[in-house]
Amino acid sequence: MSTYKAINLIKHNEGKVGPELFEVVEKTVPEPADGEFLIKQTYMSLDPAMMGWMTSDTDSYIPRVELGTVMRSSGIGEVVASNNADFAVGDQVMGMFGWQEMVLTDGAGVSKVDKALQPEMALSVFALPGLTATQGLYSCGHPEAGETLVVSGAAGSVGSIVGQLAKADGLRVIGVVGTDEKANWIVNDLGFDGAVNYKTDDLGAKLNELAPEGIDVYFENTGGPIQNAVFERMNAHGRIVVCGMIADYASANPSPGPNWMRIIKKRLSIQGFTMPDHMHKAQELRAKLAPYVQNGQVKYRAHVLEGLESAMNGLTLFLTGENKGKLMVKL
Ligand SMILES: NC(=O)c1ccc[n+]([C@@H]2O[C@H](COP(=O)([O-])OP(=O)(O)OC[C@H]3O[C@@H](n4cnc5c(N)ncnc54)[C@H](OP(=O)(O)O)[C@@H]3O)[C@@H](O)[C@H]2O)c1
Incomplete structure (x- = not known):
């Protein structure tokens, strides 16, 4: 039986954002039921807002991440098994996938991304x-x-x-x-x-x-x-x-x-x-x-960390200014 790794938040952020706030867990790769599909995440986005989602504050613009649950993040990935008529194996998709290597979903909040678009560019510019x-x-x-x-x-x-x-x-x-x-x-x-x-x-x-x-x-x-x-x-x-x-x-x-x-x-x-x-206006904004972008007037650079666990130290780069461009994790 094959497994994958995920990272849960186990402590709220009180100013420091290091590995002590997280635990790595191993899970069994699930089989998609009717209407579901399985995504292999390829890149996870790291964003400064995540530091706010990890605090105990309940008075913000979106709910905090609850302790013992997978850390929230957006990401991009590839459909690897599907029982959903709208998503086929091989589709490139984007959504709030969290800090995990595999994602089982019914498609809510998941959008397709043109396969011609490189994941680094998708996350750096069009996300x-x-x-x-x-x-x-x-x-x-x-x-x-x-x-x-x-x-x-x-x-x-x-x-x-x-x-x-x-x-x-x-x-x-x-x-x-x-x-x-x-x-x-x-x-x-x-x-x-x-x-x-x-x-x-x-x-x-x-x-x-x-x-x-x-x-x-x-x-x-x-x-x-x-x-x-x-x-x-x-x-x-x-x-x-x-x-x-x-x-x-x-x-x-x-x-x-x-x-x-x-x-x-x-x-x-x-x-x-x-x-x-404003996410309902995403297509209009893109x-x-x-x-x-097509005229070469918007360039980007991606700062890519390697491997799921690198996310646990990655957020500190925002505070030290060590990230050079869009911070993301390649899985
Ligand atoms: N309102 C929204 O919906 C929304 C959405 C996305 C992002 N944001 C916000 O937009 C800002 C930029 O986000 P980003 O994803 O583009 O991050 P980013 O700019 O790629 O990375 C954060 C940068 O902030 C700078 N910084 C860190 N501490 C600082 C300090 N004390 N004083 C001045 N600069 C400091 C660092 O660069 P230096 O080396 O230049 O110091 C660091 O590289 C963040 O505040 C984020 O929360 C808001």
């Missing part, structure tokens, strides 16, 4: 990162050619796509990153107009130099000191898109936000959003994104 970038930039940021956009987490999977879309639309684009290697990548390979290294540059002085006309759109992926420095430089009628606050995900004392006076003085709009509210 959560690209959907998030497209939804946030256009529905909340309302970018206009000639404006200046600043994006934090700019070399990350969401931030790099936001910056490239804005650049392609004729904005001046400045990215905030944590290493010189990432600064070089977004400027020299992706075509950003400038980069700020928030760890080594004087944030305010560098923003003044790179955005002398002020900032019209801020795509917020990080929070922390970057938030205040950008906020103070927002132009009248500026838009702030609040996508993520990774600087606070592992912090016992979240950083204080800026004073609201400037929101009045500059008539700012500040809009938070989460993708689960259709918006696709031409930019």
Whole structure:
């Protein structure tokens, strides 16, 4: 009887996200019943939001992961056995498959992915990162050619796509990153107009130099000191898109936000959003994104870890900034 491995969450995250929060279990490969099919997962996506799903907090935008259950994640895989008329052996599929090598499903929440699309590209561009970038930039940021956009987490999977879309639309684009290697990548390979290294540059002085006309759109992926420095430089009628606050995900004392006076003085709009509210628009968002990708205006890089168990240490790379591009696990 053949078996496969899965990883359960056994402890809630209280700031540290290491292997001690998980247990690896071995399960028997099931036979699909009528209407079911079996997926061999090939790539699992790792996302900063997972750190929030692992906490004991019950007051968030989606339910937490309960202890003793398989850790939640999205992924891509191949159908290897099927008793479902809509899914055939060999189909490439995507869904919330969790940290496990095999997935038995009736097809709810599973979508087919063109086999011509490489899994790394599918997860890096056409899954959560690209959907998030497209939804946030256009529905909340309302970018206009000639404006200046600043994006934090700019070399990350969401931030790099936001910056490239804005650049392609004729904005001046400045990215905030944590290493010189990432600064070089977004400027020299992706075509950003400038980069700020928030760890080594004087944030305010560098923003003044790179955005002398002020900032019209801020795509917020990080929070922390970057938030205040950008906020103070927002132009009248500026838009702030609040996508993520990774600087606070592992912090016992979240950083204080800026004073609201400037929101009045500059008539700012500040809009938070989460993708689960917008997943019904996934096809529409992909259709918006696709031409930019086809025209070579959106590039990506994938940071691939090997083997199921590598996921247990993988999430820490988000906090140290060691991930270079979309973080995922190859199974
Ligand atoms: N609202 C939504 O629906 C939604 C959906 C997807 C993602 N998100 C959010 O979007 C953000 C980016 O996600 P992603 O998947 O694209 O991750 P990512 O940017 O690929 O990886 C996270 C990056 O954050 C940076 N970072 C870590 N700690 C930081 C700190 N204290 N200050 C500033 N930067 C820090 C690191 O890069 P550096 O080396 O540059 O520091 C790290 O590589 C996250 O906050 C995530 O939660 C939101």
